[in-house]
Amino acid sequence: MTRLCPSAPAEDGAMVIGIVGPDGRVAHLATPLRADGGFVERLRQEGASPETRFRFSGTCQEGRCAQWTGSACGIIERVLARLDPAQAAEALPRCGIRRDCRWHSQRGAAACHACPLVVTDQRG
Secondary structure, eight states: OOOEEEEEOOOTTOEEEEEEOTTSOEEEEEEEEEOOHHHHHHHHHTSSOGGGTEEEEEEOOGGGSTTBOSSSBHHHHHHHHHOOGGGSOSSOOOOSSGGGBHHHHHHTHHHHHHGGGOOSOOOO
């Protein structure tokens, strides 16, 4: 089964799955929106990396990704290892990719609780 990466780079064809709010948390969209190259290019021309303002999803690259540990995505493992339970969302956030999400398939609801805390590019 093809899994989706919930923290993919902004590129033509990626899906916008969330918006980074002023509090640094990601507000997930109920329905992902397909990003075209023009949208991504406009965001880049505005100065900040698109990944500082939005969360994108794409096909999980597994072994072709620097975050792959050999059997799982290392990002969600590192986030969960450092997560203060008080930081996690109380209810599962809405999510348009949960059924196919790499993190959810790997760690279940715990990954969903931590997901709003992950901003792909934190250089802001």
